[in-house]
Amino acid sequence: MLDATEGYTTADGRKIGGVVMDMRNITLRFGGVEAIKDISFDIREGEIRAIIGPNGAGKSSMLNVISGFYVPQEGEVWFRGEKRPQMKPYQVAQQGIARTFQNIALFEGMSVLDNVMTGRLTQMKAPLWAQAIWKGKAEREEVENREICEKVIDFLEIQSIRKTPVARLPYGLKKRVELARALASEPKLLLLDEPMAGMNVEEKEDMSRFILDVNDEFGTTIALIEHDMGVVMDLSDRVVVMDYGKKIGDGTPDEVRANQDVIDAYLGVSHD
Amino acid sequence: MATSNGGADEYRSIPALLHRNATRFADKPAYREKEFGIWQTWTWSQVETEIEALALGLLNLGVNKGDFVAIIGRNRPYLYWSMVAAQSVGAIPVPLYQDAVAEEMAYVLGHCGARFVIVSDQEQVDKVIEVQDQLHQFEHMIYLDARGLRKYDHSRLHQYSHVQDQGRAAREEYIEELKRRRESLDYDDTCVVLYTSGTTGKPKGVVLSNRNIVEAARSSSEFDHLTAGEEVLAYLPMAWVGDFIFSIGQGYWTGFCVNCPESAETMMTDLREIGPSYFFAPPRVFEGLLTTVMIRMEDATPLKKRMFDTFMAHAKRVGPDILDGKPVSFGDRLKYRLGELLVYGPLKNTLGFSKVRVGYTAGEAIGPEIFDFYRSLGINLKQLYGQTEASVFITVQPDGEVRADTVGVPAPGVEIRIGDNGEVFYRSPSAFVEYYKNPESTADTKDAEGWVATGDAGFFEEDTGHLRIIDRAKDVSKLSTGAMFAPKYVENKLKFFPAILEAVLFGAGRDHCVAFINIDLNAVGSWAERNNVSYASYQELAGHPKVLDQIQSHVEEVNRSVAEDPMLSGCQIHRFLVLHKELDADDGELTRTRKVRRKIIGEKFDDLVEALYGGQSSIYTETAVTYEDGRQGKIKATLEIRDARVVPVQTQPLAAE
Numbered sequence: 061m062l063d064a065t066e067g068y069t070t071a072d073g074r075k076i077g078g079v080v081m082d083m084r085n086i087t088l089r090f091g092g093v094e095a096i097k098d099i100s101f102d103i104r105e106g107e108i109r110a111i112i113g114p115n116g117a118g119k120s121s122m123l124n125v126i127s128g129f130y131v132p133q134e135g136e137v138w139f140r141g142e143k144r145p146q147m148k149p150y151q152v153a154q155q156g157i158a159r160t161f162q163n164i165a166l167f168e169g170m171s172v173l174d175n176v177m178t179g180r181l182t183q184m185k186a187p188l189w190a191q192a193i194w195k196g197k198a199e200r201e202e203v204e205n206r207e208i209c210e211k212v213i214d215f216l217e218i219q220s221i222r223k224t225p226v227a228r229l230p231y232g233l234k235k236r237v238e239l240a241r242a243l244a245s246e247p248k249l250l251l252l253d254e255p256m257a258g259m260n261v262e263e264k265e266d267m268s269r270f271i272l273d274v275n276d277e278f279g280t281t282i283a284l285i286e287h288d289m290g291v292v293m294d295l296s297d298r299v300v301v302m303d304y305g306k307k308i309g310d311g312t313p314d315e316v317r318a319n320q321d322v323i324d325a326y327l328g329v330s331h332d
Numbered sequence: 333m334a335t336s337n338g339g340a341d342e343y344r345s346i347p348a349l350l351h352r353n354a355t356r357f358a359d360k361p362a363y364r365e366k367e368f369g370i371w372q373t374w375t376w377s378q379v380e381t382e383i384e385a386l387a388l389g390l391l392n393l394g395v396n397k398g399d400f401v402a403i404i405g406r407n408r409p410y411l412y413w414s415m416v417a418a419q420s421v422g423a424i425p426v427p428l429y430q431d432a433v434a435e436e437m438a439y440v441l442g443h444c445g446a447r448f449v450i451v452s453d454q455e456q457v458d459k460v461i462e463v464q465d466q467l468h469q470f471e472h473m474i475y476l477d478a479r480g481l482r483k484y485d486h487s488r489l490h491q492y493s494h495v496q497d498q499g500r501a502a503r504e505e506y507i508e509e510l511k512r513r514r515e516s517l518d519y520d521d522t523c524v525v526l527y528t529s530g531t532t533g534k535p536k537g538v539v540l541s542n543r544n545i546v547e548a549a550r551s552s553s554e555f556d557h558l559t560a561g562e563e564v565l566a567y568l569p570m571a572w573v574g575d576f577i578f579s580i581g582q583g584y585w586t587g588f589c590v591n592c593p594e595s596a597e598t599m600m601t602d603l604r605e606i607g608p609s610y611f612f613a614p615p616r617v618f619e620g621l622l623t624t625v626m627i628r629m630e631d632a633t634p635l636k637k638r639m640f641d642t643f644m645a646h647a648k649r650v651g652p653d654i655l656d657g658k659p660v661s662f663g664d665r666l667k668y669r670l671g672e673l674l675v676y677g678p679l680k681n682t683l684g685f686s687k688v689r690v691g692y693t694a695g696e697a698i699g700p701e702i703f704d705f706y707r708s709l710g711i712n713l714k715q716l717y718g719q720t721e722a723s724v725f726i727t728v729q730p731d732g733e734v735r736a737d738t739v740g741v742p743a744p745g746v747e748i749r750i751g752d753n754g755e756v757f758y759r760s761p762s763a764f765v766e767y768y769k770n771p772e773s774t775a776d777t778k779d780a781e782g783w784v785a786t787g788d789a790g791f792f793e794e795d796t797g798h799l800r801i802i803d804r805a806k807d808v809s810k811l812s813t814g815a816m817f818a819p820k821y822v823e824n825k826l827k828f829f830p831a832i833l834e835a836v837l838f839g840a841g842r843d844h845c846v847a848f849i850n851i852d853l854n855a856v857g858s859w860a861e862r863n864n865v866s867y868a869s870y871q872e873l874a875g876h877p878k879v880l881d882q883i884q885s886h887v888e889e890v891n892r893s894v895a896e897d898p899m900l901s902g903c904q905i906h907r908f909l910v911l912h913k914e915l916d917a918d919d920g921e922l923t924r925t926r927k928v929r930r931k932i933i934g935e936k937f938d939d940l941v942e943a944l945y946g947g948q949s950s951i952y953t954e955t956a957v958t959y960e961d962g963r964q965g966k967i968k969a970t971l972e973i974r975d976a977r978v979v980p981v982q983t984q985p986l987a988a989e
Contacts, residue, residue, distance in 0.1 A: 073483065210368035215479070220597030222369065262961060273480050 067104065070297050071312075077105030079138075080281055081126065081249060086135035088121055095121040096132065097305040103249065108275055109283045110292045113302035114325060119285045120162060122302065123251050126283065127159050128152035154182045158247035160238040162254045162285075168227040172218060172237050173209065175226055179244030180205040205244075212243045215277070216270060232263035236270070243274065250274070252284040256291055264288065268295055293317065301325070345517035345542045347383075347420045349584040354380035357560055357587045363409035366594035366602055374409060376587065382496070384510070386417035389499030391506040393448070393472055393490070397422030397513060400444040400525070404428045404437070404460075405452025407566040407592045410476050410492060412579060414450045419523065422513040423448075426525045426537070427571040429924055430456065436535075438463035440527050444537055444768060445469040450492070453477040457489070519543040525768055526573050528720050529923045537768035538573075538720045548723035548762035549581030551744040555728060556690045562588035562610045563687070567599050572925070573720040574694070578612055581723070603684035611691045615698035616926065618713070621683055622702050623830050627858045643671035644708070651708030656732045676709045685711050692716055694724075695925065697801075697820075699828030700736035707734065715739050717801060721777065721784055722746070723762035727799045738798035739790075748799065754789040755805040789818075807930070809840040815902025817845070819930065822894055822903045829886045830855040831879075834915050834922075836933050838941055839903065846944035847908040848933065849883055850915055856882075871912045871969055880974060883910055887976040895979035904978040907944050909951075911937075912969035918958045940971065949973055 067077045081103040088096040095118045103109045111119045124130040125137065128149045137144045139155060147155075158179070166175050183205065184191070186198035194202070213219055216236055221229060226237060235255060242250055255271065256264045268291060274280050286292045292299060293313040301309035301316055303325040309316045316322055343349045353362065358377040365372050374382065395401065401418040403425055405411050415425035426444050428437055430452070437459055441449065447469050449460050457475050464470055475481060476492045499506070523545045527535040552558075566579040579590045588610070593602040629640050650664045660668075680686045691706070691713040698715065706713040712731065717739035718724040726748070729740035742748045746760040759782045766774040778784045789808045790801040802808065803820040811817050819837035826835040826849065833852040839845035851874050860867060860876075867873040891904040915921040921933050934941055936955075943951040952970045959965060 207368065210370075214368055217595065219369070219594045220601070265961070269480075276482055277479060 070107075074106065074276075074297075076107045076297065079103070080105050080140060081283075082138035083122075083126070084136045084138065086122075086125060086132045086137070088118075088125060088130055088132045095305050096125070098135070099302070099305075099307045100135075101300045101307065101310055103281060103283055104298075105281055106275070106279050107281060107297040108271070108295055109281075110296035110299045111283065111285050111302065112287075112289070112292055112299055116304075117302040118305040119302055120253060123159070123253055123283070123285055126249075127157060127251055150182065153245065156246075156248035157251065158242035158245045158249075159251035160235070160242050160253060160255060162257065164231075164234045164238055166226045166234060166238055166241070169225060171223050171225055172229070172240075173213070173222050175237055176209045176212060176240045176244050177205060179212075179241040180209065182245060208246065209240075209244050212240050215243070215273070216240050232259050232266075235259070235263075235267065239267075239270065239274075243278075243280075246278075247280060250280050250282045252282065252286075254285055254287060256286060256288055264291060271295060343546065344519045345419065345514075345521065346416050346523065346545070346580060346584050347514050347517060349546070350376075350380055350383065350416055353584060353587045360560065360587065361589045362583075362587070363412070363590050363592070364606075365409050365592040366598070366605075369594075371591075371605070379409075379413065383413045383417045383420065385496040385499045386413060386492070387420040387499065387510055387514075388503055388506045389495035389497075390417055390421050390423070390448070391509060392498050392502050393495065395421050395423050395448060399423040399448065400426050400446040402426045402428055402441055402444070402446040402449045403451075403570065404449065404456045405430050405476065405570070406596060407568075407570055407575070407579070408452060408476065409590070409592055411450065411452065411570060412566075412590065414474075415524065415580065416584075418448075418450075419517070420510065420514050422517070422521075424522045424525055426527070427569075427576070428527070429529070429569050429571045431569075432924065434459040434462045438466050440535060440537070441467050441470065443527075443534075444525060447471045448474070450474045451476070454480040457481060457484070517542065519546070522765070524576060526571065526576065526720050529925050529927075536770055536773055539765040539768050540573075540723055541765050544723045544762045544764060545577070545581045546585065547745065547760075548577060548725055549585040551762075552577070552725050552728070553582050553586050555730075555744055556610075558582060558586045558588065558610060558690070560587035562586065562689075563606055563608045564588060564590055564610050564612075565599075565603055565606055565608045566590050566592050567596070567603075568612070568614075573724055574612060574718075577724045578610075600684065604682070605684075607684060607687040609687045609689045611685070611688050613691075613693055614695040614925075615693050615702070616696070618693060618698065618702055618706060619830075622705055623852070623855055625679070625683070626830070627854070630858065630862060640675055643675040644705075646671055647676060647708035647710075648704060651710060652704060652734075655707055655710055655712060656734070672710070680709055680711065685709075688712065690714070694718060694739075696927075697824040698736065699824075701828065703736040716743075717799065718743075719786060721764040721786075722758060722760065723764070725760075725762065726756075726758050726786065729798075733796070733798070735798070738793065738796070738800050740799065741797055742799075748792075749783070750791060751785070753805060754791065754802070754808070756786045756788050756790045756799070756801070757783045758786065759783050811839055811845070811902050812841055812843045813902060816899055817903060818900055819845075819903070821900060822847075822890065822905070823928070825890045825893060826886065831859070831882060832886060834928060836915075836928050836930055837903070837905070838930075838934060838944070842945065844906045845903050846941070847887070847905045848937070848940065849887075849908055849910045851879060851883070851910060853914070870914065871967065874910045874912055875969070875972065877972075880910060880972060883908070884974055884976055891976060891978050895981055901979070901981040904981075905976050906978055907973055907975050909940060909944065909971045909973045912953075912971060913955060913957060913967050916957075918960070919956075944973060 069075055079102045084100050086096055086099050111122055113119050125132050128147045131146055184201055186201050190198040256267050275282055299313055299316045301322045308321040309319040343352055353376040359375050361373045362376040362379045363374045401423045403411055403414050418425040428440055451457055460473055472488050474490045474492050474495055478491055519542050521542055523540050523542045525537045525539050527537050568575045583590050591606045593599045646667055650660050650668055653660050688711050691711055694716045714729040714734050716728040718726045725743035727740040728743045746758055748758045751757055763784050787805050788801050789803055789805040790799055792799055803818040807819055809817050817839050822837050823835040826832050831852055832849055834850035836848040837845055865878055887905050887908055894904050895901045917924050939953055950970055950972050955967045957965050957967055
């Protein structure tokens with residue numbers, strides 16, 4: 061097991077730092093259903109961490125615990141060396157955790173730019189009345205925020221749809237806009253809930269490249285849920301495998317691939 | 333030759349012109365690029381500083397006089413500066429097509445022996461790395477956009493801004509050397525080497541001297557009265573001679589501002605924002621725009637549609653005459669003014685053509701309807717005829733003598749003669765020096781007296797003195813009946829129909845002509861939507877009987893029009909089929925500049941050609957295709973072959989002239 065403060069070096073030579081997010085013995089129940097059963101794992105600075113598992117394994121619930129949307133009945137969430145008290149999702153966002161959703165959750169009627177700008181919302185300090193008359197601090201803030209958004213737009217190569225209403229975009233681009241909105245908040249930890257679901261091969265390749273580039277360029281720590289095994293094994297540094305709410309594997313893609321429990325969960329076991 | 337702009341003999345290179353502009357137009361915008369949603373501007377004096385820093389950096393990296401520096405990327409000010417920086421240190425810039433695959437690049441980079449490569453981003457870096465083992469002379473690569481390149485081995489890789497920083501730091505050390513090299517540049521030094529895409533065989537490196545470029549820029553700028561106030565949008569490939577002449581030659585000669593779009597996809601928005609006053613586009617851009625306008629007008633409200641139709645009909649009648657300054661009645665002028673207010677003005681604004689003073693199209697023949705559409709709106713769209721070897725200009729259309737079917741009169745300083753076989757030859761100060769490392773091709777193309785063979789067949793109209801181009805001289809051949817076979821002439825007529833994207837005519841050595849046709853998915857798709865024709869794929873739409881009916885009527889109309897010309901009446905299409913896939917440069921069926929490779933298509937689809945001549949009514953075929961990500965696949969289809977009505981004519985054997 062790795063030490064909490066010590067990092068490690070990945071196969072491709074990237075330096076991974078200490079623990080950023082530490083999930084300790086998390087249990088989450090919905091009435092009588094135990095969605096997550098006593099799971100512990102950590103996410104380290106600068107790494108791409110994947111959470112995989114069959115349908116209904118509790119992956120999205122796990123992500124929702126990290127993002128503060130669900131409060132676990134048992135267990136502790138430690139973020140940057142501190143135990144996180146019960147928080148509202150927006151407070152979690154203010155701490156520097158941003159996410160995208162499995163089912164795209166954008167403002168359909170608004171332009172791409174406006175959607176991306178909403179990613180800056182938690183950073184806007186000017187009071188509402190000042191923003192309404194758009195003077196002084198509010199104006200300065202808007203200019204600063206727009207600059208950051210434009211860099212993200214440039215980074216994700218969506219300049220040509222900057223002013224297009226989101227409703228008019230194809231699915232693959234909407235996913236990219238969602239990523240843009242998450243990036244606009246300059247997150248320390250980025251949570252991606254099935255970023256490639258429903259995409260064709262080309263779109264998946266683009267998205268993989270963007271995820272790698274985000275990690276490389278901004279040093280953003282990324283936790284992602286994904287179904288496409290090829291993508292997961294290529295992208296991630298370490299993988300957590302869940303099945304029926306339990307953790308059945310944790311380690312590098314190669315370790316996980318060789319894990320008998322994981323093979324059983326994915327390929328099924330004969331019962332004779 | 334002394335001119336009002338200062339004698340050309342004073343400024344015998346692009347760097348010399350740069351220095352002049354930095355003095356004369358110091359605070360005037362020279363370049364703009366949209367980045368992060370805002371137009372960033374550089375003045376001429378800033379540009380000189382940037383280029384100097386890069387040139388010093390190149391010296392620092394060890395660029396020698398006569399070295400080749402390849403430049404690969406989309407139109408960006410930094411890459412334009414790279415070319416001039418390379419020239420400043422006595423090196424020769426070689427711009428490459430950025431969408432070329434690695435092997436194509438390997439050939440050009442190996443042929444010119446580029447020691448240095450300046451590229452835009454990771455995509456291009458990867459391509460060069462992929463082929464670097466084949467390149468013995470390659471040493472250093474400089475990139476603009478650092479994204480994704482952090483982990484790359486940087487022993488031979490340098491970031492553009494770092495090269496500039498190092499250049500600035502080493503200014504003391506190298507500035508004298510830079511000045512010496514810059515000032516030694518003369519008219520006979522090579523300005524640029526441009527590789528032509530070539531419809532056949534390997535690309536050839538056209539060596540253009542400073543004389544070629546500066547003279548071409550000077551005379552063409554004077555011809556169209558270009559001033560330092562012009563705005564152009566640089567969006568065509570940097571490896572293409574036209575872009576080099578417009579964005580660098582004329583830009584540096586007159587000192588106008590070159591605007592670079594944010595990305596290839598935002599070109600239309602950027603065009604609107606800039607509103608260029610001098611604009612160049614190949615016919616397909618104008619065609620595409622017109623198709624978009626027409627499709628959108630189909631969906632407009634009845635009132636708007638009626639207004640559009642009424643005023644466009646009026647514009648078609650009097651617009652070109654008003655543009656040419658011919659007499660037009662007061663009433664018609666008044667109605668045209670009203671149309672300008674209600675329809676033409678807003679339309680031009682939407683297209684980004686509000687300020688266009690001079691517009692050019694070249695490269696392919698443009699459809700008369702398309703040409704007239706833009707001219708009737710009051711856009712001074714003209715045609716020119718040119719090629720890389722001529723530094724673009726061979727013939728141009730003077731204001732007031734613009735027509736769709738000719739390419740104009742000889743450009744200033746250009747002499748033209750027509751060879752015995754109908755081939756066009758020219759001689760001018762802008763005619764190229766040679767093909768790099770290819771004396772045989774040079775000798776084949778340019779004779780001792782400086783006459784250059786264009787490879788195109790054409791003739792001068794007797795009454796107007798305008799040149800008309802029929803086809804490539806080598807493509808013009810004979811049917812087995814002896815009648816003239818000019819495929820391009822007929823293909824162009826077909827392509828003027830919005831429904832037809834490409835056409836390929838066969839008939840050389842046969843007794844009649846047959847054709848392959850590609851539908852235009854945009855136009856036909858929109859038609860299908862309006863007429864409740866459902867389809868699931870390109871292939872299905874292309875094979876739809878109603879689509880075939882429509883194409884058949886177009887083919888028959890072309891046959892009627894071809895039959896009117898006794899010399900070409902043998903080129904009527906007897907049978908045709910609509911191809912099940914779009915012809916694509918990735919499959920080698922088109923050149924990178926989207927010209928049809930007839931021979932390759934004929935060989936690839938030989939079963940279809942045989943079926944067309946064999947009298948079958950349908951044929952099953954399998955075709956290998958390459959997808960955008962490089963994977964190979966197969967398309968299977970059964971194609972219907974149709975007979976088209978032809979106008980009976982007396983076969984006229986081509987007279988041996």
